[in-house]
Amino acid sequence: MALSFLEFLSAVFGWVYFILWSLSFYPQSMLSYSRKTTSGTTVDFPFINCLGFTAYAISNAALYYSPLIRAQYAARYKGLTPTVQFNDITFALNGIVMSIVTTSQYFFPRVWGFTPSKGNKPSRFILGIFFGCIVGVIAVIFIVLGSPERDSAQGSLHAWVWLDVIYSISYVKLIVTIIKYSPQVLANYRNKSTQGWSIIQILLDFGGGILSIAQQGIDSYLQGDWSGITGNPVKFALGNVSMIYDSIFIYQHYVLYRGSDGKADENDSLLSGDEDAERQERRID
Template sequence: MGDYFLLEILSGIVGWMYFVLWSLTFYPQASLNWSKKSVAGFSIDFAILNVSGYMFYSLFNWGGYIYSGLGTGIVQTNDLFFSVHGLLLASAHLSQVFIYKRGHQKHFKRWSLITLAILWGCVSLVFLLEGIILQYHPSHSFLGISKIPIDLNTLRMAGYGKAVITFLKYCPQIYLNWRRKSTEGYSIMNVLCDFSGGVLSLFQLVIDMIFNGLTKGEWSLLGSNTSAFNFIKFLLGIITIIFNIIFIIQHYLLYPSKRNDPLTLELISSTDRRMVK
């Protein structure tokens, strides 16, 4: 048991390290927006998607932590704090969108608003369906009823919503960087912390699976209420790593000379004014 205890301690250390790194990703961008009194270079669609994403993730984590065995997999304390902290800071980013100058970004893109409407509609529909079945079949546990596949209960749907948003929210920023041929206005420190946090998040997930397998003999990955594998956390880690690699390539390889050159910045500013919504 001594070796197993060390695994548990290591999981906690890695988990809080990822919490710190992923939490730090919010501050450079907020500081950059504040110092410039502008969100030019920062995708406003990223901002609005991120708020709903962390609402979904908070629901997934807190629901899975309180009602264990509902298909969420292992939810650690650091996961809980990160989701709430992320929601607060994502909301701060969104508030900056309404306060500061936006450059060429006058309005939220229609696709991002439609995406949010669809995701919220799906989660709400499953929630209502579970509530209706609970009313007529009280023996079924709320948020984990057997009449609905575990992959389609409210918590898992919220988790899928977060994964979809995590995938989509990076796309406008990648496109914006490509269109402007610059990463000016988007904090590279954000990217580096985000990438490192994604790696550590996956590392904690692996440690938790090994610990659970050694102590409980449970090695199941998917498909059961009792599976310790947090599939949503796995998806988020993979998506985060892939997209941040793209950002790193854009920043250091594709547009390295365009970050601080005065003439380039003036051209970027002119491009911002000309670009259509």
């Protein structure tokens, strides 16, 4: 009876966090649309999210649907199955679509009827992460292609197999999650304001993070083995890292910059570090 209740609770937590996280993609694009501008925010966040959620969708789909990947996972983790749920896949697909929509508001402001603003180009830092992740995954693919046991389930215990490619793809999402919020935290700091940055998306994201971790904990308890977390570290880290950044944004919005409307020309402080450096060089010249 207790197990049945925990299974039910896990399913409820899974769908509720899926709904909260899925809804969190909409407030920012809606706010920008209502303001007819993306000022106050940077393109770095939605742009790198496109890569992150594509990686997340691929890795989750492989762990959920692929017989080979699931067999290699079971061999490596004592016969257990991945803790990926169907809602993880649908969440990732929704994330891809909305990240593309939000990014388009920066790249094509006139199509949306927006007033063009500065900060619509990804910074060198974000571009470096973007292409570095792609190169890293390609490198792992070549390593696995050179492994004679890449298609073996038992080979996952001591050799490079296709499961390792899926892990490398999933770590792209982890890397993206760790760094994607930092440009916006910096933009808020420079503006001394959170104007233009939707706090509603942050609150939804925070609630989803709590329930995501709770669901994974329940699933691991039901399996009687915490490798449900160690075997899927990206999902666990996704909730934790997001909540840390969410806490920073909540502090900025409700405490640090409460009631602040930003500087007279807010766009000036939306420049990336690279653009700031170039401007300083022009002044020196």
